[in-house]
Amino acid sequence: MADLTPPxxxxxxxxxxxLLGTWEGSGHGEYPSIDPFDYEETVVFGHAGKPFLTYAQRTRHLTEQRPLHAETGYWRVVHAGEGPVWLEIVLAHPTGFTEMATGTVDGGEIHLVSTSVVRTPTAKEVTAIERSFHADGDTLRYELRMAAQGHPMTHHLSAELRRRS
Ligand code: HEM
Known part of the structure; x- marks a missing residue:
């Protein structure tokens, strides 16, 4: 019989x-080549008893409620000794990207910088992504910048989420 005990x-x-749990909130997006937009977001961090977090997020347009971006992947802990925690991130985007990143967790400050963005043949031209998170108790704020469509590293998203469980 399968062992269903949580690890x-x-x-x-x-x-x-x-980070573990479900976070919900809203954010604002912009980029030089698109109309600004507001969105709501759910982020779920889980674990599986091994040295990584599972990560999934999905979003909807704040007023129109239509689905927008989603992404899923793993936050691998590769150093948990003295000093900041070091992470390696593996993410998949339905818009045709995989994003590999490295970063650090220092208290509630998390900084991730992509090491590679691999694109499917029809995906838009994203070449680099940077993410900064600030966790303060049950509040998680983040910003995302990207180099895309010929633009240098430029702000795309900022959001504020609250822990729901
Ligand atoms: C909360 C997450 C995100 C939301 C809600 C979101 C939403 C949007 C929206 C509404 C647009 C404009 C319309 C469209 O093309 O669909 C857009 C454009 C774009 N987004 Fe995002 N996005 C998110 C995350 C990301 C991430 C992680 C990447 C990079 C992998 C990305 C890359 C792009 C690109 C390349 C464009 C097109 C820019 C252009 O056409 O010049 N987005 N995004």
């Missing part, structure tokens, strides 16, 4: 365990 937290994940 216990891997010790390397303890210092990023403050």
């Amino acid at each position: 216990s937290l891997h010790p390397d994940v303890e210092r990023v365990a403050f």
